[in-house]
Amino acid sequence: MRLVPLAYVAPATALFALLMLYPMVAVLRYSLLDRAITKRNAAFVGLDNYQTTFDDPVFWQATGHTLYFTVMSVVFHLLLGLAFALMLNSERVNPTIRSILRVLYILPWLFTAVIIAIIWRLLLDPEGVVNGVLMSLHIVDFKVEWFSSSSTALHAVTFVNIWAGYPLYMVSLLAGLQGIPRDLYEAAGIDGANPWQKFRHVTIPQLTPIMISVALLDFIWTMQVFALVWMTTGGGPIYATEMLSTYTYKLAFSRYQFSLASASAVLLLILSMSVTYFYIKHQKAR
Amino acid sequence: MRHTKSLLGLTAAAAAMAIGTTVALADTTIEFVQWWEPEMPAGALRGIIDGFEAANPGIKVKLVSGPFSATHDQIVAGAASGTLSDVVGLDGAWVNELAKQGAIAPMDPLMDEAKFDRSQMADIIKVDGKSYMFPLASFVYPVFVNVDMAKAAGVDKLPSTRPEFANAAKKMTHPDKNQYGWVLPLSLQVPNGAQNDVMSWVWASGQSMLKDGKPNVDNPAIVDVLSYIKSLNDAGVISPGINAKKEQDKLEEFVNGRVGMMIHSLALLNLMRQRNPNLNIDISALPAADGYTGKRGLPYASWGIGISNNSEHKAEAWKLVSYLVSPEVNGKLVTIAHAFPGNVNAKPDLSKADPLFVKAFQIFQSGKLANEFVGLPVAEQLQRDMDVELQKMLDGQETPQQAAAATQKQWLAEFAKN
Numbered sequence: 001m002r003l004v005p006l007a008y009v010a011p012a013t014a015l016f017a018l019l020m021l022y023p024m025v026a027v028l029r030y031s032l033l034d035r036a037i038t039k040r041n042a043a044f045v046g047l048d049n050y051q052t053t054f055d056d057p058v059f060w061q062a063t064g065h066t067l068y069f070t071v072m073s074v075v076f077h078l079l080l081g082l083a084f085a086l087m088l089n090s091e092r093v094n095p096t097i098r099s100i101l102r103v104l105y106i107l108p109w110l111f112t113a114v115i116i117a118i119i120w121r122l123l124l125d126p127e128g129v130v131n132g133v134l135m136s137l138h139i140v141d142f143k144v145e146w147f148s149s150s151s152t153a154l155h156a157v158t159f160v161n162i163w164a165g166y167p168l169y170m171v172s173l174l175a176g177l178q179g180i181p182r183d184l185y186e187a188a189g190i191d192g193a194n195p196w197q198k199f200r201h202v203t204i205p206q207l208t209p210i211m212i213s214v215a216l217l218d219f220i221w222t223m224q225v226f227a228l229v230w231m232t233t234g235g236g237p238i239y240a241t242e243m244l245s246t247y248t249y250k251l252a253f254s255r256y257q258f259s260l261a262s263a264s265a266v267l268l269l270i271l272s273m274s275v276t277y278f279y280i281k282h283q284k285a286r
Numbered sequence: 287m288r289h290t291k292s293l294l295g296l297t298a299a300a301a302a303m304a305i306g307t308t309v310a311l312a313d314t315t316i317e318f319v320q321w322w323e324p325e326m327p328a329g330a331l332r333g334i335i336d337g338f339e340a341a342n343p344g345i346k347v348k349l350v351s352g353p354f355s356a357t358h359d360q361i362v363a364g365a366a367s368g369t370l371s372d373v374v375g376l377d378g379a380w381v382n383e384l385a386k387q388g389a390i391a392p393m394d395p396l397m398d399e400a401k402f403d404r405s406q407m408a409d410i411i412k413v414d415g416k417s418y419m420f421p422l423a424s425f426v427y428p429v430f431v432n433v434d435m436a437k438a439a440g441v442d443k444l445p446s447t448r449p450e451f452a453n454a455a456k457k458m459t460h461p462d463k464n465q466y467g468w469v470l471p472l473s474l475q476v477p478n479g480a481q482n483d484v485m486s487w488v489w490a491s492g493q494s495m496l497k498d499g500k501p502n503v504d505n506p507a508i509v510d511v512l513s514y515i516k517s518l519n520d521a522g523v524i525s526p527g528i529n530a531k532k533e534q535d536k537l538e539e540f541v542n543g544r545v546g547m548m549i550h551s552l553a554l555l556n557l558m559r560q561r562n563p564n565l566n567i568d569i570s571a572l573p574a575a576d577g578y579t580g581k582r583g584l585p586y587a588s589w590g591i592g593i594s595n596n597s598e599h600k601a602e603a604w605k606l607v608s609y610l611v612s613p614e615v616n617g618k619l620v621t622i623a624h625a626f627p628g629n630v631n632a633k634p635d636l637s638k639a640d641p642l643f644v645k646a647f648q649i650f651q652s653g654k655l656a657n658e659f660v661g662l663p664v665a666e667q668l669q670r671d672m673d674v675e676l677q678k679m680l681d682g683q684e685t686p687q688q689a690a691a692a693t694q695k696q697w698l699a700e701f702a703k704n
Contacts, residue, residue: 037366038387126526127464127544147530150681234475237529237677253362254667255700256383 031262049263081169109167117231150240320375323351365389376590378660392416421588423625458546467523471531489583489656490572501697512686583656663704
């Protein structure tokens with residue numbers, strides 16, 4: 001009888017072990033071997049692969065780019081998502097226009113990374129629409145090579161990721177806004193609060209749990225973004241947009257250094273898990 | 287009586303199932319992973335395989351098809367997990383690593399057993415003296431020229447030397463009209479620009495990037511080519527956005543009349559015709575260094591074929607490989623694919639071919655195929671390393687000499703590791 005509850009969770013546990021735990025353990029094991037996969041009877045080399053990874057300056061560049069890309073994406077996702085959610089929740093905007101905007105604003109979320117990469121490669125091409133508009137408005141006076149120049153590529157990729165990811169925040173925060181009791185705003189109004197004070201002292205505190213949850217999840221997901229970066233710049237020019245994900249991919253599929261790739265993947269996992277710790281702590285506190 | 291009838295019926299059904307099972311077991315199914323099927327007209331490769339199955343009763347072939355890059359990833363993953371398909375479509379750049387990994391099998395014992403005449407193959411790709419890949423179909427990379435754009439710019443003759451090419455590119459360039467003389471893709475996602483669009487200039491003049499099988503990138507011939515490409519970039523004749531451009535971007539810009547010349551695979555000639563039926567195209571061999579009179583090296587890519595080391599059906603796999611390289615089938619395959627044959631006795635049917643394909647065949651016959659990346663260890667990474675240094679050079683961070691020296695240093699390191 002005591003085993004009955006365990007039987008209920010057994011299928012999920014088995015799936016977790018097969019699809020999550022086993023690959024993680026396998027990658028961890030590879031990272032401790034010398035030339036895993038490509039060498040028969042690969043020898044145990046302890047932490048040598050981690051040392052080699054730490055000694056590679058491109059790894060540190062990739063780490064820096066990943067953190068910039070992630071932090072900027074999360075911050076702007078939050079700001080844009082909040083702004084659009086407030087707009088869509090505002091009674092000052094005509095309900096029909098709100099419905100249309102709701103569809104338009106959610107569009108980036110519907111596209112796959114490949115489609116997003118194609119759209120923005122065309123728009124940000126030196127001969128593309130963005131340069132055309134900027135030049136006709138005399139904002140720039142030359143054809144900016146957004147993805148091709150090492151001074152703009154990282155910002156361009158980050159911008160595209162911000163564009164692609166804000167709807168998650170928008171939808172979550174809109175749901176949160178609609179759940180805030182009107183009594184709170186009425187009470188604040190009776191106390192003499194102006195719109196900004198209502199926003200500052202009612203809206204933000206009510207949305208904070210949602211914002212923290214979504215931001216932490218977004219941080220974890222964004223750190224692992226691969227397809228968008230790969231399809232737009234391939235980690236270049238030079239190493240200007242190299243992320244931990246593209247760095248790891250190249251080690252595995254271009255250099256066939258699966259042990260080093262595993263070490264890099266484990267380091268990315270540790271980075272993600274440190275954020276996961278805060279997420280779990282926050283969820284427990286709620 | 288009813289029971290007896292039922293019993294008989296059951297027995298008959300069981301017997302039928304057993305016979306069916308026996309028949310099914312008699313068929314050996316082999317897998318053939320490749321990226322060719324999507325690049326050929328619908329049903330074309332399946333039709334050739336159907337011919338094989340008809341000629342070899344008892345062997346069925348399951349085609350596992352996907353785009354080039356996805357197939358590469360699938361093959362690497364299959365090699366790592368020991369689940370590689372029996373017959374493997376190969377690119378020359380993958381062979382060294384897959385062979386050293388033990389993922390693909392040396393075909394010499396199979397050739398010996400079948401008394402296969404090796405001399406009928408135009409090339410056999412070897413690693414450490416063992417044969418791992420037959421190039422089945424070769425796609426050459428000539429220079430495509432937009433004839434109308436060239437004529438409008440006053441270029442009456444297809445460029446045959448580097449100075450002539452530079453001069454033609456300059457004449458065709460009009461940035462105010464978004465029109466440029468040449469296009470150079472150096473995206474790090476697919477780094478084959480180093481091979482097709484840069485080193486091809488070296489091979490065209492009979493020069494080399496290797497010495498005794500080892501890197502020799504910092505030699506004067508290569509520095510000359512890098513200096514030449516830098517001079518084209520400095521002159522503003524290359525379409526902007528070089529570092530993010532991929533092979534398909536070249537084709538788009540060319541068919542849309544935004545660039546006058548490009549180096550591209552002949553395999554996509556049909557696609558160019560479809561995309562812009564009004565485009566007036568001509569082709570030539572790659573321009574050589576001034577004064578060079580030897581045979582022109584023609585860069586190429588090939589559809590290679592090999593056999594998985596883990597295959598439990600190597601004999602059947604070899605039958606398929608030998609069928610595809612046989613003169614008649616090889617000729618049929620390359621005719622459909624607009625390629626040149628891997629079997630020297632195969633005759634592609636040029637009677638209904640595009641005139642440019644016929645011209646390319648003449649260029650092919652008067653020149654020699656050249657692609658020194660084929661069979662090199664981590665060939666794709668070598669190209670990526672070179673792309674990075676080229677990007678630094680075009681960005682003004684390095685001189686051509688420094689770019690060549692840095693590439694040499696990285697290649698030596700890669701060779702030492704592999």
